[in-house]
Amino acid sequence: MIRSTLRRVTPQLIILALILALNMVMFPGFFHVEVHNGRLFGNLIDVLNRGAPVALLSVGMTLVIATRGIDLSVGAVMAISGAVAASVITGGASWIVAVLAALGAGALCGLWNGVLVAVLRIQPIVATLVLMVAGRGIAQLLTEGAILTFNDPGLVRLGGGTILSLPTPIWIWIGVAALVGLVVRRSALGLLIEATGINERSARLAGINARVLLIAVYLVAGLCAALAGVVVAADIRGADANNAGLWMELDAILAVVIGGTSLLGGRFSITASLLGALIIQSVNSAILMSGMAVEFNLVIKAVIIITILVIQSPRVRHWIYLLRASSGPGPMPRQPASRTPKIEEGRP
Amino acid sequence: MKHSMKLPLYITVATFVLAYAACVAQYPNMLSSRVIANLLTDNAFLGITAVGMTFVILSGGIDLSVGSVIAFTGVFLAVVLRDTSLHPLSAFALALLIATVFGAAMGATIHYLEMPPFIVTLAGMFLMRGLAYVLSTESVPIDHAFYGWLQSLYWQAPGGGRFRITGLLLLVTFGVAMVVLHRTRLGRNVYALGGSAQTAQLMGVPCARTTIAIYAISGGLAGLAGIVFSLYTSAGYSLATVGTELDAIAAVVIGGTLLSGGSGFVAGTFFGIMIMGLIQTYIVFDGSLSSWWTKIVIGGLLFTFIMLQKGLAWLTTARIPRANGSTARS
Amino acid sequence: MQSDPKPVLHATGISKFFPGVIALDDVELQLYPGEVHALLGENGAGKSTLIKCLTGAYPRDAGVIMLDGAEINPKDPLSSQAAGIGTVYQEVNLLSNLSVAENLFLGRQPRRFGMIDQRRMLRDSKDILAQYGLSIDPAQLLSSYSIAIQQIVAIARAVELSGKVLILDEPTASLDREEVELMFSVIRRLTARGLAVVFITHFLDQVLAICDRATILRNGCVVGTRKLAEVTQTEIVTLMLGRQLEAATHHHERRETGDVLLSLRGFGKRGAIEPFDLDIHTGEVVGMAGLLGSGRTETCNAIFGAQPADQGEARLRGSPLRISTPREAIRNRIALCPEDRKTEGIVGDLSVRENIILSLQARQGWYRPLPRAKIEEIAQSYVKALDIRLANLDTPIRLLSGGNQQKALLARWLATEPQLLILDEPTRGIDVGAHAEIIALIERLRTQGMALLVASSEMEELVAYSTKIVVLRDRRQVGALTGDDISPNAIIRAIAAEEEPRA
Amino acid sequence: ENETVGFSQIGSESGWRAAETSVTKADAKERGITLKFADAQQKQENQIKALRGFIAQGVDAILLAPVVATGWDEVLGEAKDADIPVVLLDRKVDASDDLYLTAVTSDTVHEGTVAGDWLKDAVGDAQCNVVELQGTTGASVTIDRKKGFADAIASADNITIVRSQTGDFTRAQGKIVMESFIKAEGGGSDICALYAHNDDMALGAIQAIKEAGLKPGEDIKIVSIDSVPDMHLAISKGEANATVELTPDMAGPAFDALEAYWADGTQPEKWIQTDSTLFTQDDDNEAAYENKKALGY
Ligand SMILES: Nc1ncnc2c1ncn2[C@@H]1O[C@H](COP(=O)(O)OP(=O)(O)OP(=O)(O)O)[C@@H](O)[C@H]1O
Ligand SMILES: Nc1ncnc2c1ncn2[C@@H]1O[C@H](COP(=O)(O)OP(=O)(O)OP(=O)(O)O)[C@@H](O)[C@H]1O
Ligand SMILES: [Mg+2]
Ligand SMILES: [Mg+2]
Secondary structure (H helix, E strand, C coil), rough: CCCHHHHHHHHHHHHHHHHHHHHHHHHHHCEEEEEEEEEEEEEEEEEEECCCCHHHHHHHHHHHHHCCCCCCCHHHHHHHHHHHHHHHHCCCCHHHHHHHHHHHHHHHHHHHHHHHHHCCCCCCHHHHHHHHHHHHHHHCCCHCCCEEEECCCHHHHHHHEEEEEEEEHHHHHHHHHHHHHHHHHHHHHHHHHHHHCCCCCHHHHCCCCCHHHHHHHHHHHHHHHHHHHHHHHHCCEEEEECCCCHHHHHHHHHHHHHHHCCCCCCCCCCCHHHHHHHHHHHHHHHHHHHHCHHHHHHHHHHHHHHHHHHHHHHHHHHHHHHHHHCCCCCCCCCCCCCCCCCCCCCCC | HHHHHHHHHHHHHHHHHHHHHHHHHHCCHHCHHHHHHHHHHHHHHHHHHHHHHHHHHHCCCCCCCCHHHHHHHHHHHHHHHHHHCCHHHHHHHHHHHHHHHHHHEEEEEECCCCCCCHHHHHHHHHHHHHHHHHHHCCCCCCHHHHHHHHHEEEEECCCCCCCEHHHHHHHHHHHHHHHHHCCHHHHHHHHHHHHHHHHHHCCCCCCCHHHHHHHHHHHHHHHHHHHHHHHHEECCCCCCCCCHHHHHHHHHHHHHHHCCCCCCHHHHHHHHHHHHHHHHHHHHHCCCCCCHHHHHHHHHHHHHHHHHHHHHHHHHHHCCCCCCCCCCCC | CCCCCCCCCCHHHHHHHEEEEEEEEEEEEEEEECCCEEEEEEECHHHHHHHHHHHCCCCCCCEEEEECCCCEEECCCCHHCCCCCCCECCCCCCCCCEEEEHHHHHCCCCECCCCCCCHHHHHHHHHHHHHHCCCCCCCCCCCHCCCCHHHHHHHHHHHHHHCCEEEEEEECCCCCCHHHHHHHHHHHHHHHHCCCEECCCCCCCHHHHCCCEEEECCCCCCEEEEEEECCCHHHHHHHHHHHCCCCCCCCCCCCEEEEEEEEEEEEEEECEEEEEEHHHHHCCCEEECCCCCCHHHHHHHHHHHHCCEEEEEEEEECCEEECHHHHHHHCCCEEEEEEHHHHHHHHCCEEHHHHHHHHHHHCCCCCCCHHHHHHHHHHHHHHHHHHCCCCCCCCCCHHHHHHHHHHHHHHHHHHCCCCCCEEECCCCCCHHHHHHHHHHHHHHHHCCCCCCECCCCCCCHHHCCCEEEEECCCCCEEEEHHHHHHCCCHHHHHHHCCCCCCC | CCCCEEEECCCCHHHHHHCCCCCCCCHHHHHHHHHEECCCCCCCCCHHHHHHHHHHHHCEEEEEECCCCCCCCHHHHHHHHCCEEECCCCCCCCCCHCCCCEEEEECCCHHHHHHHHHHHHHHCCCEEEEEEEEEECCCCCHHHHHHHCCCCCCCCCEEEEEEEECCCCCCHHHHHHHHHHEEEEHCCCCCCCCECCHHHHHHHHHHHHHHCCCCCCCCEEEEECCCHHHHHCCCHHCCCCEEECCCCCHHHHHHHHHHHHHHHHCCCCCEEECCCCCCEEECCHHHHHHHHHHHCC
């Protein structure tokens, strides 16, 4: 199990190592970690800590993408859940209630997406686009466009606190990923999700309750987004409905794709998506540490990401495979010239 | 059953007419020539982008880079016209060339590296926006006599509406696209690719050429939209048209084209654009929505239109005996 | 015709490797003008792969292709089309989102002033289809016609494209007799014009009826090329299988069947099947016969809840039953092996092992995963019992040949230990060996007390295993045969009785 | 009476913007003016659409808070042809000034200069490494505030900007970028001051500084722009040093000018400049906080 996972994520590990090495070149003290008033302090910790929102999102997004879907609304859901948590806590409730309320809001959003996709059979991009557009409005409605600040120590600890010297967000995303990963892989859910993503019609006829499964998957994505929203709000001690999670859905999708899960659904790996999230965060951190003029941020990011994606593309991987194979004995195996089929969602 | 093919188109047109009638009932001013002219002019760049997006979506792909390409083209034009003595027409040609080549490069990447369009064009979106920043972060005004002349070309209708050259360009683009999609082999190959890429390949559709052409068209039209946008604002601004790709996709989908590809009409996209424009005009006329309610209402209307289409499509297909679905597809 | 010594197409040394599989090994194929050449072999022997290598749909790993004495090197289907090779690939490969006419003319539409000449295209399409006895409206979407019609359109398209060679990969799998005859007459017309035709099928009677020579493949190698006039059917089968096949005897000791398992009264679905009555007993095989589009598939789907019935009642062992989803059917231990393997059966990217246990797992619920050892045991035992050929159990099922996919699907359903097993065209596209095995399997399951409902287009096969046969026409049950009444002729008579002419 | 005024707002990307919207609405209500509000979601094309929509409706005046300075000539020309006066809010445009009635704005370059001058005073002759949190890349405010500050410190050789990155005008980004500044500059010990293009980023950065174990306001001096209520709170707690006010009440002067114009055609000055008041720890920040907190920030 662990060995096969390791084999699966080797490319991502190599890329992560390369990017971290790049960081090291850019900033020699990059790997330096020290304890600063009871808190681990260093760039590496920052990568793990700052990667938390995208890592959390990518857990849910991986499952959604495995079913051949996509969830564009997670950024907006982050804003909603942050706003809910903030308004509950400023209303005087305890932080636990606030977190539960935020999770409830996230679940509701996920449910809405799930129903649109699974019951009303709207294509996922469009279905989640609705909430992406409207969701931020809902969040702003809650905060009335202002940043709703709070100081509740319990809630703040979720973003800025530490447990055993390690920032709480790191614990949260590792915990959530482990939980979801375990549930999915130790039960038959993973198999059923993959079957649904590969061929929903066959899956239904084989007795899989695809409808419930789809709803569940969007629900998980909503919950993960809600948690990410709480972490981000707790981090700045305020719900910034205008900006929280803005465009973060794209980073989450990117993380999943860098993790090697196909946008056409099917086989997925949560571990690989998490590595994808860390890769993205390391790129961001490299840009910040480089001290380069801001105009170049996006170009650098684009070039690095394009390079990663090209290296990971099926065709280039195949060339690498061929190179390796041709150095060994035996005939040179080849793959059939099948083109990647297009995104083809839930045909009637 | 012939009508069942065009049904989504009719539904979109009917939706538009109904919605417009409802708006006029509430605000009679919305029937004025100004509003109609504005619908054309204000949506010209989005409409032209959406035409390209229709090609892409019909082929089963998606192009997220268009917003950035528009911004890049605008900045490029502004910088070139500011820093060189190139005539705007040559600058236009250059910009179109860059945008088309960029689109073609994305198409080639998608085809030859077998990468999903969503990701390739997402990377393209970052890259183009980034390049726009590199050219200039500041908004660069364009002050050229030729621009002034182009902007002065309009027909003032009774009632004050100005029908501009960009609106005409929008209509021409739609006309040409219709002919290309329905009356040329390339156009039919686009539909074939959207039906099933694998089958299309087995049937002898030149997949490589077609895919590259599709993204080149989308890129080129985004470039054209960039030119229109620069005429519209007389400036190039690297932060312009963020999220335009989503507007274009929404317009295409509202226009009745299936995101899964292979089915839809570019004429539907036109009405999709008009519907989106109508929504915005209505919100402005209403003038009582706060910032957040604006977002919620736009999302809600998007949802309503999708459901309306679903409902009408369901009503009309429920009566036709259901196809067995056993047509082989990959 | 073999007197002409120059082959129109000569392929030598064709080899093709897939990861872990040698699909073709040094294959040679010679086609002479004017001949119909059968390409025979078991499922997975490499027939389709050979075709795809010849037409450039797959890049080949070795080999030379000579067309009319000149070497060609097609790198995609387009270039082989241009060279005059028309192909119908296995499974209908047409575009259901385009009209019939566009499917016929895709890539070579008639043009006027650079624009597609729609009117001429429609007119020409009508003419072409008329040669096949079809008078359908070519402006309609392809998907609005039945699979059989689509298949004919595919053949017509390939014929139009073939200047020199026409390749047909299992074109008759979903055609009935009349249409096969029509197709044969078209083929004869073409060969008379000097075209060479490659014909792949698992129906040996069709091979004997139309083909002149046959090349037989086994495990990717050519085991022989024979003139069909000089060999017997048994010899061919022995060459294909590498062993003798026991004669498929129609042993019909009519045994007593058990209790009524499923009883349908006034069962039907508006717009799909008219209400009918049917009793299925344990230990009984009910065959369903009928022409294409007679409603067999829809009957199966209705009972399984895939397209739930909306009238009538069903009783399972006497107690009322309402099935509105496949899940409910599975919970009541009813299983359906669907007609269309590719889109309704297999989950292509999952391994064979996962495909086999999928339904069992789905029934158990996601929170009770099958233990690894159990999965392994189930998968292994069915692979052995059904003789599924594969490299290993981790192979994605889509890489298996059609026949082996079908067997894996059977395994999926057998693993759920159903009391009623519905098989929709279980032998479509299956080689003679597997065909016999599946018939034997049906017989075995029956004697174990399972109830089976089998829809099939092959009369002989139905006669071989059915204890009762219901005949459908126009979505209506028009007759039932039991006991000694069961014979191919009786079925044909029942179908043909007061048959109206086809549209 | 009862005039109708169309207000094309950029969006609701920040607390300050929300405050400007709510102040404008309240102001209009008080004066009995019907306000037609259109939110452009940060897009110029939506603003142009809104303006054209207002013109088509025949409003009595238009308030425009332009998202970018360029590209307004044409639509302003249309408004002029339709005899509808346009007042620009909080940002000027690159267009001939006869196309609009007046502009009520602060001087954004000047804001940066005020911040820079304060820093010069505060550090005196000591060597000072400044880190800068820029606003959204490409926004004209970003460019102006960067320029104004740079101009102000140009004369002081002891003050240098060592790092400058964008924090997108948001708290979250402000905090993240500040974290990396601290790591990159020797754990923060090499940083003497932070200049943030808006208060939100500064407030995010304050948290980053605290988490790094440093004292904001003392170890690292903090100056920023906007003077949102939370910033006053921070200053009063000594966690920040100064903020330059950008008043959200641009509409007040605008309505004054419009009412005069409607009454007798009085032409106001072409530029009504709002004050860029500096608040430091010496001012009564608690009072400022109380004043502002109900304004919808
Ligand atoms: N794309 C592929 N990748 C790997 N293996 C493949 C692929 N396609 C086919 N194979 C394997 O190659 C062999 C030959 O398959 P092929 O489809 O040519 O058989 P066939 O003779 O046409 O069988 P059938 O009669 O069932 O159609 C099989 O073992 C199959 O599993
Ligand atoms: N793809 C399709 N599109 C439209 N109608 C179809 C399609 N497939 C089948 N039908 C119609 O549905 C009815 C029943 O078809 P069904 O497939 O159940 O018949 P069948 O007897 O099982 O035939 P087959 O031998 O093809 O399985 C027929 O009238 C047929 O015309
Ligand atoms: Mg085959
Ligand atoms: Mg059938």
